[in-house]
Amino acid sequence: MFAIIGGSGLAKLADLKLERREVVRTPFGDPSCALSFGTIDGVAVVFLARHGYGHTIAPHQINYRANLWALHHVGATEVLAVATVGGIRADCGPGALVVPDQVIDYTHGRKNTFFEGPDNPVTHVDFTEPYTESIRARLLNGATAAGEAVIAGACYGCTQGPRLETAAEIRRMERDGCDLVGMTGMPEAVLARELSLPYGVLAVVANHAAGLGDSRRAISLEAMGAVMDEAMVRARRVLAASLRAGAAVSR
Numbered sequence: 001m002f003a004i005i006g007g008s009g010l011a012k013l014a015d016l017k018l019e020r021r022e023v024v025r026t027p028f029g030d031p032s033c034a035l036s037f038g039t040i041d042g043v044a045v046v047f048l049a050r051h052g053y054g055h056t057i058a059p060h061q062i063n064y065r066a067n068l069w070a071l072h073h074v075g076a077t078e079v080l081a082v083a084t085v086g087g088i089r090a091d092c093g094p095g096a097l098v099v100p101d102q103v104i105d106y107t108h109g110r111k112n113t114f115f116e117g118p119d120n121p122v123t124h125v126d127f128t129e130p131y132t133e134s135i136r137a138r139l140l141n142g143a144t145a146a147g148e149a150v151i152a153g154a155c156y157g158c159t160q161g162p163r164l165e166t167a168a169e170i171r172r173m174e175r176d177g178c179d180l181v182g183m184t185g186m187p188e189a190v191l192a193r194e195l196s197l198p199y200g201v202l203a204v205v206a207n208h209a210a211g212l213g214d215s216r217r218a219i220s221l222e223a224m225g226a227v228m229d230e231a232m233v234r235a236r237r238v239l240a241a242s243l244r245a246g247a248a249v250s251r
């Protein structure tokens with residue numbers, strides 16, 4: 001069964017034919033919300049709103065461990081995550097859809113492993129390629145099938161938030177090789193890896209990152225909202241097509 005994790009602007013999946021909701025308790029506390037089970041175009045899906053259905057949970061307060069554990073527990077076998085980001089690389093402007101292939105983690109103080117505590121031997125998972133290639137291919141093939149432009153490959157820099165970045169922080173991230181900046185990519189991706197859950201992200205660019213383009217002096221939250229309203233329509237189409245698309249690597 002596919003899991004979809006929705007981010008800002010995607011707290012509900014309009015195209016999900018809802019069958020039931022389930023509250024899942026986990027050894028790590030409560031997930032962001034009850035899980036929604038249903039179908040999209042006949043394909044079984046479980047949906048979770050990362051920030052809660054009312055968008056009340058800040059990025060650093062999300063219980064990523066409970067979210068991933070719950071999805072795994074109910075039988076999810078592949079995770080398609082949607083994340084709102086700022087664009088750093090020139091071609092990743094507002095409205096762009098991007099399937100990243102790398103991550104740099106700037107977060108701190110988040111619970112970022114299942115492998116801790118007295119009964120858990122220390123385990124170092126391989127994270128050379130943070131996103132599962134078959135999921136990336138599925139998203140890219142889905143975009144092709146839906147006729148939506150998508151950028152294949154980008155480095156997602158994950159900041160702590162909830163504040164947006166300074167212009168200097170974005171310049172540093174650019175020097176580091178980041179193409180996108182968001183606040184929720186980690187530890188979500190690594191926790192999926194620890195559970196051996198195939199995982200990939202469809203990033204939706206809401207704004208130029210701080211200090212760049214029309215965010216040179218400030219980031220307009222109003223403009224961000226308008227971009228997201230339009231871009232999420234395309235993101236939903238890509239998601240729906242991705243469920244039907246093959247996972248063969250064709251690019």
Ligand code: HPA
Pocket residue numbers: 084085086087159164165181182183206207208209210
């Ligand atoms: N920075 C961090 N997270 C974000 C941004 C940004 O500019 N836009 C949307 N999510």
